[in-house]
Amino acid sequence: MSTRPSRPRAPDVFQTEVGLLQNFCEILSCPTTHEAAIVDPAWEVDLLMREVRKRDLRVTKMLITHSHNDHIEGVAELAKLTGATIVMNEREASRVRATLAEQDASFDFVVDGQPIAIGACEVTALDTPGHTVGAT
Numbered sequence: 745m746s747t748r749p750s751r752p753r754a755p756d757v758f759q760t761e762v763g764l765l766q767n768f769c770e771i772l773s774c775p776t777t778h779e780a781a782i783v784d785p786a787w788e789v790d791l792l793m794r795e796v797r798k799r800d801l802r803v804t805k806m807l808i809t810h811s812h813n814d815h816i817e818g819v820a821e822l823a824k825l826t827g828a829t830i831v832m833n834e835r836e837a838s839r840v841r842a843t844l845a846e847q848d849a850s851f852d853f854v855v856d857g858q859p860i861a862i863g864a865c866e867v868t869a870l871d872t873p874g875h876t877v878g879a880t
Contacts, residue, residue, distance in 0.1 A: 752859075752866035755781070758795060763787030767814050773801050774863025781805035781831070781862045785818035792818070793825060805852075805862065808832035810876040811839035823849045831860055833869075836876060 755772040762769045763786050773780040780801040796803055803826040820843050834853040856871035
């Protein structure tokens with residue numbers, strides 16, 4: 745009988761529609777530490793933050809799958825409100841940096857297969873080029 749190393753648990757997921765294009769946006773959270781990551785904060789950051797507060801979470805990361813406007817329009821506002829680190833593929837960073845203007849933000853660039861901790865939970869970055877050059 746082989747023993748596999750235990751993997752961190754997957755985070756809890758809350759999904760909601762945001763914006764006129766009805767994009768899905770997810771809040772991934774660790775039930776142990778109450779740390780959270782918001783995936784592709786496109787629009788309606790106020791709605792996302794209401795859900796964060798309702799769940800007693802602390803946003804420490806933004807996970808950006810790619811840099812089309814309908815996935816990054818809320819990055820600057822969310823960074824200002826939370827100070828969350830922006831986690832993404834470096835090939836997509838120039839468009840995200842442009843939305844931040846002069847605002848300071850912390851980046852963590854990930855590569856295919858890299859684990860991303862959300863509190864005591866974990867997700868894995870998957871390189872999915874095609875839609876954009878650095879889609880993760």
